[in-house]
Amino acid sequence: MNVKNVYIAYTNCITPLGFDVDSNVQAIANGVSGIRLQENSTLMTAPFYAGVIDSDKLNTAFAALSDAKATRLEKMMVLALDPIIKKSGVELNAKTALILSTTKGNITVLNENAVPVPDAYLHQLAQNIVDFFGFTTQPIVVSNACVSGIMAVSVAKRLVQAGLYDNVFVISGDEVSEFVLSGFNSFQAMSDVPCKPYSANRKGVTLGEAAAAALVTINNSEAKAKIAGDGSINDANHISGPSRTGEGLVRSIESAFNEAGVTAQNIDYISAHGTATPFNDEMEAVAFNRLGLNEVPVNSLKGYYGHTLGASGLLETVIGLESMARNKVFASMGYDEPGVSQPINVLAANLDTPVNCFLKTASGFGGCNTAVVFQKVNNGR
Amino acid sequence: MEALKQELKEKIINILNLEDVQIEDVNDNDALFGDGLGLDSIDALELIVMMDKDYGIKLADPKEGKAIFQSIETMAKYISENRTK
Amino acid sequence: MADKYYITQHCSIEGSRISFNGAEFFIAPDTAFADFAKQAYRHAGIDYPKFFKMDNLSKLSFLAADLLLKDTVPDGGNNTALLFANAASSLDTDVKYNDSIIDKENYFPSPAVFVYTLPNICMGEISIKHKLYTENSFFVFEAFNPEFFANYAAILLDTNKAETVLCGWVEFFKDEYKAFVYEVAKEGSLEHTAKNIQTLYLS
Incomplete structure (x- = not known):
């Protein structure tokens, strides 16, 4: 097709x-x-x-x-x-x-x-x-x-x-x-x-x-990025508690990667959900590790905005697109010492680095997860 | 104490919508969470609200609840020692 | 759309009556929803104590979906997407929750009620019961929208995001309710068109 x-x-x-x-x-x-x-x-x-x-x-x-x-x-x-x-x-x-x-x-x-x-x-x-x-x-x-x-x-x-x-x-x-x-x-x-x-x-x-x-x-002339792949897959685990295995998030990211034709190595930056509840952040760390995304620079923008609920996914995408255009990823505000059981590369400070492809993820009540892969076009502008 | 335990069993069945559980099914030392009554994290939060509303006990830290909500026995003991209403 | 898809089974719940594939499955005339839901649960032979903790919208959605999914094996391998929508979102439970925070002298917001103040929770309940690690999305429209269901279900199937799709219009507000849930598959006899969806919805 x-x-x-x-x-x-x-x-x-x-x-x-x-x-x-x-x-x-x-x-x-x-x-x-x-x-x-x-x-x-x-x-x-x-x-x-x-x-x-x-x-x-x-x-x-x-x-x-x-x-x-x-x-x-x-x-x-x-x-x-x-x-x-x-x-x-x-x-x-x-x-x-x-x-x-x-x-x-x-x-x-x-x-x-x-x-x-x-x-x-x-x-x-x-x-x-x-x-x-x-x-x-x-x-x-x-x-x-x-x-x-x-x-x-x-x-x-x-x-x-x-x-x-x-x-x-x-x-x-x-x-x-x-x-x-x-x-x-x-x-x-x-x-x-x-x-x-x-x-x-x-x-x-x-x-x-x-x-x-x-x-x-559909028009690429003023585009910042191509929406290359996406998935929204349920945890099938609990209506308020995130899955301990990150299953739904893992499958959502896999679905997005397959469609976009990318692997973990192609991802320059993850704009994650990071609500700062003990279980959510832990679940994300588990999921990112399962997918080999543990070394990719990751942040949560909740430290700047708080959790803006139904706005957060798009707001954080808007900022993520700016990171892509400026080749600059931002410190995950509020992060001091590692607090998840599996290592992830949380941004402790702003970092100038090429961002050609980034992953946005979110998770929520009802066991829902969404992952979307964005690929830079027109130098992000 | 016996009356309080009976009251707690009724309340738990009622508040947590344990439709198929009868009062006589719940033993004083049965585990409320996990394999026992199979309560979950939302039930635990709901019990925290009940402690506040009905007995005037505020549990700020949900982790505290773990020991208190072990069984009807442990709940009744904690409530009788700490209730303000 | 490149391919044709088919409606393979459907279920309606309205006015204390459940119909499944056009035949009456259960009826309890003049019964309020809480009692009706309990009776329907027993009639269907479901054994799932968590059902009684759900809010009305979830109970309604769960009952309809359970009929359609009763033959599927909950082993995590079933790729049935959930595509649900309604007009009132979670407003029935929103009002109930809001009532609990109006009186400042008697202020005990309930976490067990709050968690249901999101319409997609009903899909979470269905996913948990049937172990559906699948695409879930909840939409809100002013009225039943057969074109959207036809289009979006086809997208999920065209793009191989799902093998089958459970489409559901699940509306609950102040004891007025209607659920219309149907399954879309790649093979069958009744074509999945807006017109056919509308006909079944009204039947």
Whole structure:
């Protein structure tokens, strides 16, 4: 079969570190984290660490664009998507789709209403975004726990490859809410210090919020990378505990490698999940070792953003693509001493190194895993 | 103590939705996790919530739970010594 | 699409009734879902205590999938992908969880409820029971979307990401529910087209 190449082109992100890709990369390169101690009793009674976007800054940026009524999350998503729709010049016709990924969407509207309002539905959130920009096709929502953001990229690539669309805009976003804070807290999974992925001193998750956007396209002229292979395979082990053997992640990576026609030796960098829970980080280390990926430079960007749930996979891909374009991989913030049972090459400092091919992985509740291989084109730009 | 053990058995069956388990099936020294009642990590977290809600006992460290949640016997002992409600 | 695929079996659960390949499998008129699910579980002869810990969406999905997968051997070698979707995501459990954090004087969020506030958990439950180390993805649409199922299942099969696909529309909100789960394979007699999917969904 003649398989079409599919590319990822324009990207953007709205995070506590900045409202465009350059400001985010600048901050990360300088070792700046978006995680702060939050004292907001409407979210949690005790102070907690999280990566939270300044609402005033968000409202100001949105007001400069539109006076439409929008929820906080919708503002984040619109601001992430707007510049890349404009820059790309892609027509929003029958061959252009929107894929939206999120875990909890506008869950905060539940607080205000005993009966869920339409906005609590994820398809309504997607419809609001579609209506704002004037997409003419029905939106597709991916809601697959913490792999949602990277799975959305994989789904977009598959739909374009099958010829159903020429262009798919992917928008991913989630908010820090009382809902998720209390939930992760009930799981005893929250760290009382900013998270420290892969460290022996890690104490759990720090939550964060962000929106990220990208264009997945058949057109290679403005592409940063080819989406060369992908897989999303379940652990079949436990609904909240990661597999001790990393089975689902191993199989997801193998599936992506087979499709891309690459082996562990071709991978220059892994942008991993690294939530900083004891079991997740350990599971990843086991999986990477099983695949001979233990010497590949790896980081988790959770130390800069916290865990941004349904946004994380795409946000971390956006930064990974910058690493590829700049041939510079970033320190895994919060990492000090090795804290997993099998050796992996966690980046303790920024490193200038050629990145022609990188692997993005994520894992989440429900035993889900996603792996995607990106190969540089057009020098990453 | 006997009343507390009985109460714990009822609660555990109820809260953890152990549909096919009867109170008389649970012995005081049976292992709650692993081969015994087959409880898992989410059940353990749910027991931590129960300790707080019903007995006013806060277990900050889930590792503490391991010893306490060994059996009905160990749970009852810990609760009777530490309960605040 | 290069190849034709076929719907090999299907199951619907709605209004206290389960039908399997067009025939009535189980019915318990005027029964609320919790009781209905328990009765259906017993009727199907399932022995899986974890079932009773699941939320409504997972129970619904599990019951339907179990009928379709009952003859498969759970040895980890089965490459049946799960392609599920609905309109309400996990909103039924979201509301339940949210109710537990509204009263600040009585604030005991439940981890066992929270874990089900993600729609894909139901696929995790099915994967665990049947040892499916396979492609899983959960989508949300305003309404049943036969074109998407037809297209995406074909992609999974065309690209050899899966040998067969279990497609499921699994909707649960406030005791209103409908599950329509069917299997797509490379051989069979009823072609896997949006029109045929829609006809079975409505039947």
